[in-house]
Amino acid sequence: MSEWCQNKKCPQKKNQNQIRGSKGAKYYQSNKASGYYEHWCSMGCRESWWQDHKDTCMNAVGFIDKQILPLDDAWYVEYKYDWREESHNRYHLINKLKGISRVITQQQAQTPEQIVEDHSWSTIDGTQAKELAITLGLDS
Numbered sequence: 001m002s003e004w005c006q007n008k009k010c011p012q013k014k015n016q017n018q019i020r021g022s023k024g025a026k027y028y029q030s031n032k033a034s035g036y037y038e039h040w041c042s043m044g045c046r047e048s049w050w051q052d053h054k055d056t057c058m059n060a061v062g063f064i065d066k067q068i069l070p071l072d073d074a075w076y077v078e079y080k081y082d083w084r085e086e087s088h089n090r091y092h093l094i095n096k097l098k099g100i101s102r103v104i105t106q107q108q109a110q111t112p113e114q115i116v117e118d119h120s121w122s123t124i125d126g127t128q129a130k131e132l133a134i135t136l137g138l139d140s
């Protein structure tokens with residue numbers, strides 16, 4: 001790990017905040033890596049690094065073939081806010097591959113922790129959605 005932006009061209013941004021040194025011997029330096037971008041200072045520096053190193057990364061990780069998600073694993077829960085709708089109609093258990101969309105309760109759509117957090121848009125994940133579908137007799 002390094003505290004500095006990993007884009008070697010970072011100083012070439014020539015931003016005011018990158019100037020260091022005393023008169024006659026001034027220079028631009030890299031920014032520090034920032035929390036959100038982890039190893040880079042910005043999206044631009046991350047993109048520049050990626051352009052330089054994507055072949056190395058892809059060869060290290062390896063290429064994969066086409067992936068599929070079969071219909072039995074295609075369940076998900078969606079929160080749809082619509083001011084015209086009754087508040088109890090906002091959560092849907094959906095499997096588009098099976099052509100199913102079923103209104104469910106908030107208690108079914110969210111974990112107890114999510115209900116406590118009071119973020120109405122966060123919902124159970126795909127695995128839990130499939131379990132719910134089985135419980136409701138929509139899948140086996």
Ligand SMILES: [Zn+2]
Nearest residue numbers: 005010041045
């Ligand atoms: Zn940078």
